[in-house]
Amino acid sequence: MLCTLKEVLRQAQKEQRAIGSFNVYSMETIHGVVQAAKEKNVPAIVSFGASYLKNMTLEEVAAAVRRLTVTEELPFVLHLDHCQDRAIIRRAIDAGFTSVMYDGSALPFAQNVANTKAVCQMAHEKNVSVEAELGSLALGDYSNETEIDHGQQYTDPNSARVFVEETGVDALAVSIGTVHGMYRGTPNIRVDLLKEIKKQVSVPLVLHGGSGTPEEIIRQCIQNGICKINVNTELSQYTMAKTKEHLCKEPNTHFSQLSLLQRGWVTDIVGNYMMLFYGAKMR
Secondary structure, three states, X not given: OEOOHHHHHHHHHHHOOOEEEEEOOOHHHHHHHHHHHHHHOOOEEEEEEHHXXXXXXXXXXXXXXXXXXXXXXXXXXXXXXXXXXXXXXXXXXXXXXXXXXXXXXXXXXXXXXXXXXXXXXXXXXXXXXXEEEEOEOEEOEOOOOOOOOOOOEOOOHHHHXXXXXXXXXXEEEEOOOOEEOEOOOOOOOOHHHHHHXXXXXXXXXXXXXXXXXXXXXXXXXXXXXXXXXXXXXXXXHHHHHHHHHHHHHOOOOOHHHHHHHHHHHHHHHHHHHHHHHHOOOOO
16 A cells, blocks of 8 residues: 555654665566565555656556555555656656655755745645755765765754754655765765754654665664665666676577566565665564
8 A cells, every 4th residue: 555655654763663765767676666565574665766757757657556556555655756846746746656855955955945845835735745855965886866966965963953843844864974876985874973863853864875885884874763765776786787697698588588587686685675674573
């Protein structure tokens, strides 16, 4: 069943767990994420970035996710990821997305607040959750989130408190040292900063840039308020590596068979992350 991000993350917050948010851009990735959730019996966030509108329309994604989850008792969230265009956000809401992310992280604080507040008012009228971002992540290797590197700007805890209070946002993505894509050196994740942010805000916190982040750091982040973790790059890299490996051995594979294999590879990598984020204690 489809649920709002607010519903799913509030429960995760109570249980000190994190829900994986996995980017999709094809039927193979959609099937893979849904299947992994069913196999692990954990909630999942099916995330479609505005940058992938050339791959699928909002309506196509919504229809596919709705069809695959309608008979499931597990909670699924259909989430619009990293969007700066309020017209696209409105289209996603109309299409049936249950959560949207307005990304004003590159804007001055006051403008980010004003725009996020407007999105919250629009989305909450339709019972749709809103995630926003304060601070910005640096651009790592192989990122497909954006071509613009705004550099690492850490989230200020006091600003986070004001931001949440003034906007009414349901979840806040914070910048504590992760990157979009893969790390170019040794990760330096500021768990100490995360602890300070958690003291200032009550809404569930979000960690973007889950790919390549050490498992022990992931666990520390979950223990200190992170309830949603985004994964995109590693999902793509793993599936592409398995595709190349297979085609080297079986170059005459039919496209239909390759599609099924890719669906399975997505299920594998997503399932591994789900186990890490949600914990060994399955429902």
